[in-house]
Amino acid sequence: MITITSETTQLLTQLVEVGVLSVDAVGSLHHTEPHQLFAILKHRFMLNDAQLIDACQGLANLSIKTASDLVIDPTVWSKISKEQCAGLFPIYWDNTEIAVATDNPFHDGIIQLHTQWQRPIHRFLVTPADLQKLWSRSTSTNEPLTALHHMINHALSVSASDIHLYKQELDTVMMLRIDGKLVHQQTLTGQDERQLASLIKFHGELDISKINQPQDGRIRHLWQGVSVDVRVSSLPSAYGEDYVLRLFNTHHKRDRLEDLSFTESALSLVSQMISHRHGLILVTGPTGSGKTTTLYTLLNHLKKDKTKSIITLEDPIENILTGIRQSQINPGAGYTFIQGLRAILRQDPDIIMIGEIRDAETAKIALEAAYTGHLVLSTLHTANCESTLLRLQSFDLDPFLLGHSLKGVISQFLTPQRCAKCNQAGCADCHDSGFKGRIAIHEMLSIQTPLALKTQDDFKTLMSQNQYYPFYQDINQKINDGKVSRDKWAG
DSSP, X not given: OOOHHHXXXXXXXXXXXXXXXXXXXXXXXXXXXXXXXXXXXXXXXXXXXXXXXXXXXXXXXXEEOOGGXXXXXXXXXXXXXXXXXXXXXXXXXXXSOEEEEESOTTOHHHHHHHHHHOSOEEEEEOOHHHXXXXXXXXXXXXXXXXXXXXXXXXHHHTTEEXXXXXXXXXXXXXXXXXXXXXXXXXXXXXXXXXXHHHHHHHHXXXXXXXXXXXXXXXXXXXXXXXXXXXXXXXXXXXTEXXXXXXXXXXXXXXXXXXXXXXXXXXXXXXXHHTTOSSEEEEEEOSTTSSHHHHHHHHHHHHTTSTTOOEEEEESSOOSOOTTXXXXXXXXXXXXXXXXXXXXXXXXXXXXXXESOOOSHHHHHHHHHHHHTTOEEEEEEOOSSHHHHHHHHHHTTOOHHHHHHHEEEEEEEEEEEEEXXXXXXXXXXXXXXXXXXXXXXXXXXXXXXXXXXXXXXXXXXXXXXXXXXXXXXXXXXXXXXXXXXXTTXXXX
């Protein structure tokens, strides 16, 4: 961590450069203790919060934030007492650093925390008013919120993708989906289940008064210093409401094509598909097969070309992608995929991502956009390349337009991955199962020779005349690479 002395010098130099402090004034501050500097600058030299915050831009281990920007990890109170935090507010504590909010970046309590815990201190600089807001928010935080926080943390720690809460006649069953399978965790009763349900609805921004209709929401969660998006879904059931919380850990996002477990042959075909200047590329597979992850990774690769304008249309936006314009549909307000797609085309994009093609009209507009000079990426809920072609045909699309616009199909599903530590012998890391996590199995069709698609025979001809990479080839390669078990690949 940069010493406070060098930082105060940097701050004072910046204030002189912008003309709010004279060189003589800086000289009079030579013997000032660092933790007293902010107060003197405010009261003796009449500098306001905005001037001081602007001057602090660029200090190491410091971010400028507002109270609403910060997600608080309530478990920090189990490590740091409130007596240690006069003038500071702890935000999170992870394996690498401690983060605090402060209205004085040179507060002596920062040095004390660093000395005590021997960890870098990341500072979030806020105004005094925002620091007070954080403390006010803290006094309203109760134990059930910590229970909700611990529930999500535990799910993330065991690499769960979903939390399931099923209401029964007398209790609520909690299960986690780990490596594609539901695993029972605990049974909640009485006040515990009622408080947890209320907190999920409140923090997921669901309407607490509605219990007889499904709702969708989102919780912002902080885990080990990383922002996690928790998607909340409620469903009326025989005994109350059931909830599923889907976890999207943005820290584990994949930015490179090489991160998607493509074999060398598959990666070559994907690179070929996305090299087209225009056309339609579809990523297909069942729910929970990683289609959105694949789409986002393709977009992260494509955005490297800074000359291209990329716009997405999603329901909902699952991850924020820097350098890409993202739009979320809102059917309740009349903003549908069809309306959004028409609006996007007026924005002069080069590349368009549509979260999902759900009907014939969306498919038609997407196909027309692909044919008229745009590279369009989207998803379909189909099992393989052939069923994707049949599904497109069911939309009653123009056979010529379909044949000349479709450039590629990437079909995928997830299967258990062999544990890299024990090579299926069983170890603590994989809970003696021999498997750790899941890996995608791919099938691909890269189309270089277009063909009007009228009949099923045309589909077979298209697949025979172009580069087709079947599931079995991908499976065999991953078996040979030691990533997939021959007798367990189908999961």
